[in-house]
Amino acid sequence: MLGTLDRKLGRDLWAVRGQVLAIACVLAGGIATYVMSVSTLRSLERTQSRMYGEFRFPEVFAGLKQAPRSVAARLAATPGVEAVEARVVAPASITLAGYRQPIAGQVVGLPRGGGRFNRVHLHAGRIPEPGREREVLVSDGFVQAHRLQPGFGLEVTINGRRQQVVVVGVASSPEFTYQLAPGSIVPDFKSYCILWMHAEPLEAATDMTGAFNQVALSLGRGARVEDAAQAVDAVLKPYGGQGAYGRKDQISHRFLSEEFRQLRMMATLFPAIFLGVAGFLLHVVVGRLMATQRGQIATLKAFGYTTGALAWHFLKFTAVVVLAGTGLGVASGAWLGAGLARMYRDVYRFPYLDFGVDWEVGAMALAGSLAAGGLGTLWPVLRAAGESPAVAMQPATPGRYGRSWLELPWFSQPTRMIARNLVRRPVKSVLSMAGVAMSTAILIVGGFMSDGVDYMVFAQLRRAQLDDLTVTFFNPVAERGLYSLRSLPGVQAAEPVRTVAARFRFAQRSYRTVVQGLEPEGRLRRLLDTELRPVELPAEGIVLTDYLATMLGVRPGDRLTVELLEGSRAVREVAVAGVVREYIGVTGYMRREALNRLLREGDVATGAYLAVDEPALPGLYERLRGVPAVAGVAARAQAVRSFYETLAAQMLTMALFNTLLAATIAIGVVYNTVRIALSERGRELASLRVLGYTRGEVSYILLGELTLVVFVAIPVGLGMGYGLVWFLMHSLQTELFRIPLVIRPSTYALAALVILVATAGSALLVGRKINHLDLVEVLKARE
Amino acid sequence: MEAVFAARAVTKFYDMGEVRVHALRGVDLELYAGEMMVLLGPSGSGKSTLLNILGGLDRASGGSVLYRGFDITAASERELTQYRRRHVGFVFQFYNLIPSLTALENVAAVTEIAEAPMRPEEALEMVGLSDRMHHFPSQLSGGQQQRVAIARAIAKRPSVLLCDEPTGALDSETGIVVLEAIDKVNRELGAATAVITHNADIAGMADRVVHMSNGGVSRIDLNAQRRNPRELHW
Known part of the structure; x- marks a missing residue:
């Protein structure tokens, strides 16, 4: 049963429905962002933990050159190690009938008897039957990208040996949730895949029968990953061990952890801004x-309503807005979250992903909105409800005004009114500006995502990596072997590269990555400075990615300990000769000849960058597949294309989402600012209309204030946007990638334009109300 | 004498849901140049409605109102705004000053948009507020605020000055000061002045007293002698 006060509440809400709706939408924007990101985060974390258990994701990983199986048993006996599984993994190049681009792959040996770790999840088809050596499983992303069904054939070249296989099943595994081909910057499911095949044929193809080159371990209770890794390294050292590492350095786990961090940031930063507004x-x-209801409150109190009852009545106004906003926010957050989870599944190949909104998330969302609403309204409500009826029934005295610092002698009276009104309540004016500025800033963040990524791709793929094809070899190849590459039809140039796994140490810090040995005057792979100008590779010493130098705390001139994890396994002090700007990955660079000297190897290379005539490309792929030494071929043009195919739609969606959110704030703030101004000053404006001011002249007073707020807020917001981008860029940068701080002028312009359009729209809505000011009515009543 | 206003058979009704309320039921009335007219009647008699129609704030439902030959009942919204801007001065019961402007600036708000106005200082001097020119409304008493409103109304040198219960919110002593100001500007500027009141004691200051009741003019009295507001009391 609704009381009289509740009916009054309903009418009060209806009278300001436009504002109520605008505020509920702003609130909903924050809640939706919160629910979307937290629910996605929780779903991903839940999925991760479930699949790590179900598919037995190991705790320590190590790669090596080759070791007999007996070595695995020794590892199992190492203290702290619970279980060990050894297997063979090999790179492959793959041909799919009808697809002309090169496909690189990683072939993983299916352990005999189902496997202890990294079990696969079967999406379709079946597991290869024992004894059928040609049956394989393929990763689900590849099948999806090519729109295939199990039963198709592939030609796989492993270690230079071609063989035909039949795909009988589609699979995924927690170790390959993020599938990054060597040398590429984003997953490319069309030209990279994982194949699982029986161990025997794989071992035979790689000449590793009875041996292994990869090992996975789980640890006993209380055992430390670092200790285990050290013990594993000691055992594997004679077999070309490349350094054991824990989950945090496992690529899929690593990228997922990064995503979790970003989602956590999104779940706090944006909702905080929205709830504040x-x-x-x-x-x-x-x-x-x-x-406006001062008199009514006094009357109700005179009738015997208590302060508490009246305060509660007005707080219910807030409660209705908060509940509406939260409801809308949770519903749209759940919907958006499901969409975001789908987007994640396109990049991260989870075996399954159960998206759901937990009640705790809804409860937190409600608590957050209630807190924001309560903080915003508690004080004015208590103050007004607590006023003595006798005082409240007196007519309000005219507002106290003074001359303001904002005005000039030649101002017209309407302009003076604008200036004084702004200055009279500086906090409100500043907060209105802050609200509009915030939405401008959020728009910049939305645009920055694609600006930054575009620039990153431009720098990496159009300035640094200029090759058309990257060829990798199974084993180091003598430089003169490149002659055969150069002589292939269509190849204009070939530059050798030597890549070696290495650990860098400086003071207490260390980092495991690779050293690339490049040609001193290479044209296909260049190092760049901050202005993207090519940097000469010095004859001596090592050049580091700028982020790597920062991580290690080294500066040019310092001496860095380089521990090579292959070949000679030399540990040498090398002078840091310089740093280069790179946005993706972290690497050390040396002249190839100097690196080979360090490795005590001759003039060898592990890969080559090729410049190729475009028309000759398809034929060249075919020829390269026939070269036994070639483990894989990657095409740069295809990398750029697939990058945008994968990410463009997502970035566009996120940018649209951001724009919508920002516009919500902009409209909410702007519309409310004018609407309140109209309510507060309707009487003044009507008086001026009576005195003969035209609608336009009266609108100027009202909208002039708004225009001033917006015109101050936009440049401030552009600056804040830069600051917000700077903050995001710094807190999201990792050794995997650093989005460069690049904001195009068009992004600034678009942000300003959206705000101006929102302002114009709100102004039009309120302007209509100015036209309908009731002059007679307004003059009869006292304020 | 020249009639500034000539109202003929003016009617006004408001449709309030299913009920039609007749506020004016055929009013015929002239207002002559320079005269002081008091419209007297109980609340609901239609005097405010008539004043609002004369001032171009409201439209008649029927009949015609000629302002110096210009039919304001047929005027567009834009024409009415221009009409108010050029020719009409308003004074209201609740002053309706702009709180963010000083006394002087409130007057200037009108002189800025008027043709050939007096200086704002001059207008304030006429109502005896030269020493309060730079005060904000919140720093003025009710009577002072009303006198600022009068100064604001007359600064454009209007042909007509329309005052709706100008003393309604004031005590009698302050009210008399305000009426003196109205009387003074009527005499000095020669603006045809109509003052609405339900206070019969004020009628003495008029040339003509128009009694209204039930939406029509019930009687018109001519005062042989206009009394000085000083001599009034209630």
């Missing part, structure tokens, strides 16, 4: 409501 808007609207 909503709280402020509620403060303004409820404050205004209390002012």
Whole structure:
């Protein structure tokens, strides 16, 4: 049963429905972002933990050149190690009938008897039957990208040996949730895949019968990953061990952890901004409501309503807005979250992903909105409800004004009114500006995503890596072997590269990555400075990715300990000769000849960069597949294409989402600012209309204030946007990638334009109300 | 004498849901140049409605109102705004000053948009507020605020000055000061002045007293002698 006060509440809400709706939308924007990111985060974390258990994701990983199986048994006996599984993994190049681009792959041996670790999840088809050596499983991303069904054939070249296989099943595994081909920067499911095949044929193809080159371990209770890794390294050292590492350095795990960090940031930063703005808007609207109802409050108190009852009545106004906003936010957050989870599944190949919104997330969302609404409205409500009826029944005295610092002698009276009104309530004016500025800033963040990524791709793929094809070899090849590559039809140039796994140490810090030995005057792979100008590779010493130098705390001139994890396994002090700007990965660079000297190897290379005539490309792929030494071929053009195919749609979606959110704030703040101003000053404006001011002249007073707020807020917001981008860029940068701080002028322009359009729209809505000011009515009543 | 206003058979009704309320039921009335007219009647008699129609704030439902031959009942919204801007001065019961502007600036708000106005200082001097020019409304008493409103109304040198219960919110002593100001500007500027009141004691200051009741003019009295507001009391 609704009481009289509740009916009054309903009418009060209806009277300011536009503002109520705008505030609820701002609130909903924050709640939706929160629910979307937290629910996605929790779903991903839940899925991760479930699949790690179900598919037995190991705790320590190690690669090596080759070791007999008996060595695995020795590892199992190492203290702290619970279980060990050894297997063979090999790179492959793959041909799919009808697809002309090169496909690189990683072939993983299916352990005999189902396997202890890294079990596969079967999406379709079946597991290869024992004894059928030609049956394989393929990763689900590849099948999806090529729209295939199990039963198709592939030609796989492993170690230079071609063989035909039949795909009988589609699979995924926690170790390959993020599938990155060597040398590429994003997953490319069309030209990279994982194949699982029986161990025997794989061992035979790689000449590793009875041996292994990869090992996975789980640890006993209380055992430390670092200790185990050290013990594993000691055992594997004679077999070309490349350094054991824990989950945090496992690539799939690593990328997922990064995503979790980003989602956590999104779940706090954006909702905080939105809830803050909503709280402020509620403060303004409820404050205004209390002012207009001062007389009513006094009357109700005179009738015997208590302060508490009246305060509760007005707080219910806030509660309705908060509940509406939260409801809308949770519903749209759940919907958006499901979409975001789908987007994640396109990049991260989870065996399954159960997306759901937990009740705790809803409860937290409600608590957050209630807190924002309460903080915004509690004080004005208590103050007004607590006023003595006798005082409240007196007519309000005219607002106290003074001359303002903002005005000039030649100002017209309307302009003076604008200036004084702005200065009279500086906090409100500043908060209105802050709200509009915030939405401008959020728009910049939305645009920055694609600006930064575009620049990153431009720098990496159009300035640094200029090859058309990257060829990798199974084993180091003598430089003169490149002659055969150069002589292939269509190849214009071939530059050798030597890549070696290495650990860098400086003071207490260490980092495991690779050293690339490049040609001193190479044209296909260049190092760049901060202005993207090519940097000469010095004859001596090592050049580091700028982020790597920062991580290690080294500066040019320092001496870095380089521990090579292959070949000679030399540990040498090498001078840091310089740093180069790179946005993806972290690497050390040396002249190939100097690196080979360090390795005590001759003039060898592990790969080559090729410049190729475009028309000759398809034929060249075919020829390269026939070269036994070639483990894989990657095409740069295809990399760029697939990068945008994978990410463009997502970035566009996120940018649209951001724009929508920002526009919500902009409209919420702008509309409320004018609407409140109209309510507060309707009487003044009507008086001026009576005195003969035209609608345009009256609108100027109202909208002039708004225009001033917006015109100050936009440049401030552009600056804040830069700051926010800077903050995001710094807190999201990792050794995997660093989005460069690049904001195009068009992004700034678009942000300003969206705000201006939102302002114009709100102004039009309120302008219509100015036209309908009731002059007679307004003059009869006292304020 | 020249009639500034000539109202003929003016009617006004408001449709309030299913009920039609007749506020004016055929009013015929002239207002002559320079005269002081008091419209007297109980609340609901239609005097405010008539004043609003004369001032171009409201439209008649029927009949015609000629302002110096210009039919304001047929005027567009834009024409009415221009009409108010050029010719009409308003004074209201609740002053309706702009709180963010000083006394002087409130007057200037009108002189800025008027043709050939007096200086704002001059207008304030006429109502005896030269020493309060730079005060904000919140720093003025009710009577002072009303006198600022009068200064604001007359600064454009209007042909007509329309005052709706100008003393309604004031005590009698302050009210008399305000009426003196109205009387003074009527005499000095020669603006045809109509003052609405339900206070019969004020009628003495008029040339003509128009009694209204039930939406029509019930009687018109001519005062042989206009009394000085000083001599009034209630």
